Amino acid sequence: MKKTWKLKPSVLKKLKVAGIVIAVFLVVFSYINSEKNSLKKLGYSNQAISSIVQKWQIGAVKEIGENKTVNAAFESKDYVQDNLQVYKKVTYQKQKDLIKNINKLIKKGYKANEISMILAHGNNEDVSAFAKRKKVKYLEQYFSIPYAKLKNYDRYVAYYDKEREDAETTVLHVNMDFDQEEYTNPIKIDTFSEDVLVNKHRMLTEKFVPKQLKEVPSEYLKNKNDEIMVHQSVLSAFKRMMQEALKDGKHILINSGYRSYQDQLDTMELYREAYGQNYVDNYVAKAGFSEHQTGMSIDVASQDVSIFVESEEYGWMMDHAYEYGFILRYPKSKEEITGYKCEAWHYRYVGIKAAKYIHDHNITYDEYYMMFLEKNS
Numbered sequence: 001m002k003k004t005w006k007l008k009p010s011v012l013k014k015l016k017v018a019g020i021v022i023a024v025f026l027v028v029f030s031y032i033n034s035e036k037n038s039l040k041k042l043g044y045s046n047q048a049i050s051s052i053v054q055k056w057q058i059g060a061v062k063e064i065g066e067n068k069t070v071n072a073a074f075e076s077k078d079y080v081q082d083n084l085q086v087y088k089k090v091t092y093q094k095q096k097d098l099i100k101n102i103n104k105l106i107k108k109g110y111k112a113n114e115i116s117m118i119l120a121h122g123n124n125e126d127v128s129a130f131a132k133r134k135k136v137k138y139l140e141q142y143f144s145i146p147y148a149k150l151k152n153y154d155r156y157v158a159y160y161d162k163e164r165e166d167a168e169t170t171v172l173h174v175n176m177d178f179d180q181e182e183y184t185n186p187i188k189i190d191t192f193s194e195d196v197l198v199n200k201h202r203m204l205t206e207k208f209v210p211k212q213l214k215e216v217p218s219e220y221l222k223n224k225n226d227e228i229m230v231h232q233s234v235l236s237a238f239k240r241m242m243q244e245a246l247k248d249g250k251h252i253l254i255n256s257g258y259r260s261y262q263d264q265l266d267t268m269e270l271y272r273e274a275y276g277q278n279y280v281d282n283y284v285a286k287a288g289f290s291e292h293q294t295g296m297s298i299d300v301a302s303q304d305v306s307i308f309v310e311s312e313e314y315g316w317m318m319d320h321a322y323e324y325g326f327i328l329r330y331p332k333s334k335e336e337i338t339g340y341k342c343e344a345w346h347y348r349y350v351g352i353k354a355a356k357y358i359h360d361h362n363i364t365y366d367e368y369y370m371m372f373l374e375k376n377s
Contacts (some may be wrong), residue, residue: 002374035062042066048074051055060084068092071360073099093114104131104206110139114154119144129176142243145171147371155179175370177201182339194233195350196294196368200339203288206261210295213258222301232259233325234349241324250316251303255345259292282341291329297348309344323358325352334364 039049043066050273051074065112066071069092073079076099083103087368089112090102098119105115108131118372119127121143130150144149148171159179169285173179182200189196192206198204213229219230220242230238238254259267264287271284291297302311303373321327326349332342348365350358358368 024060038062043068044071048072051075051079055079055081057081057084059338064088069098069102073102076100086112086115089113089116089121093119095119095127096309097124097128101127108135110135114139118150120150126150131208141167142171147171147175147314147374149175167177169273172367175374176337176366183289186289192265192294194231195331195354195369195373196296197366197373198285198291198294199288199366200289203289204261204293205288208261208293210293212260213295215294216254216257220254222255224305228257230252230254230298233351234296234298237325237349241321241326244320244324245313245316248316252313253301253303254298255266255298255301256292256299257263258295259290262286264290264293265290285344286341291346291348296350297329297346299343299345300347301345311338315342320328321347322355323352325349325355327355327365333362337364338364 028324031052036049037051039052039058039061040346042062044061045051048071052058055074057074061070061074067088069090072092073084073259080099083106086103086106087099092098097103101119102115105118109136110118117139118130121277122130122319127150130153136153138157142153144152145168148156151169152171152174155174156167156292159165159174160167163170163173168344176199180201186201186203188203188205189198190207192208196204199262210236212232214232214235216228216230216235218224220238231277234257242252264285268280268284268287272280287290300308300313302308304309304311305311305313310313318324318328326347328344329346329348330338330340330343350365354365354368354372357363358365
């Protein structure tokens with residue numbers, strides 16, 4: 001008769017405990033995997049999910065739901081548990097030191113909406129510098145304005161104290177460097193873009209040369225013997241505009257287009273000799289500061305009248321140029337903003353959308369650029 005083996009009660013007890021432990025482990029493992037999948041569906045990264053699980057914050061994060069700032073917080077070594085409820089209310093910005101800076105701003109007493117405002121108006125460098133300073137008083141006054149720049153805060157305050165303009169005007173004027181001397185430390189631009197802004201605070205270097213320059217056919221020129229180049233989009237738009245003007249009995253022609261840096265130097269000297277330095281200072285841009293170097297501007301003329309402002313073509317352009325993407329670059333009512341006396345003949349191509357906005361809101365390209373095209377970075 002075979003001998004049957006029986007486990008000792010103590011061994012059986014241990015096996016039962018081990019079985020329970022394994023069962024619990026499998027249940028927990030299954031639960032965690034299920035929760036990880038839930039977090040992944042909410043958009044959390046593997047790195048963030050791992051941190052969420054380790055910190056036992058699965059429930060809290062699921063309650064928050066999809067949130068890029070919270071995801072960044074759990075990815076960061078700077079995560080602070082006490083700040084989780086603030087993280088979830090802060091609008092995400094893709095910045096290297098996002099969480100570190102949020103922590104600093106919380107510590108200084110800023111609320112979530114104020115932190116979102118700060119982050120939205122600067123790049124990582126700007127926000128990092130701002131987070132080091134004492135809490136400011138007039139945050140919302142300036143940064144409720146979409147195109148305000150965080151790095152300009154002190155300049156806004158100083159300009160407001162001096163000029164007593166409203167906040168929006170203050171932001172716009174400082175962004176346009178009205179608080180700086182003209183031609184002093186200008187922003188230097190050497191890369192072409194169709195929306196490039198040139199004025200007495202923003203200059204084109206000698207290296208700046210427009211792309212896609214096209215020669216204007218003689219039929220569109222005031223002087224048929226001139227050789228004038230403009231950007232191809234300018235030429236295409238002008239052709240359409242000229243044809244429509246002809247239907248109304250108006251004959252508009254091009255008098256000037258692209259001028260290189262050296263051409264502008266020569267132009268300055270020509271006008272200086274003819275009319276004197278005062279005329280040059282008021283009507284002629286310095287080399288590097290002329291819009292003609294962009295290839296996006298033209299001087300227009302009437303076929304029959306020598307003084308353009310006295311022609312019927314002038315009136316037609318004032319009423320219709322924006323419909324074809326052109327704006328009067330230096331209007332008489334905006335001389336303090338543009339920095340130049342009115343030039344009734346000088347038109348800039350900006351595209352139909354921008355031209356219509358500028359026309360409808362009676363603003364300059366300088367203002368439009370700062371409101372919609374200038375970047376915080």
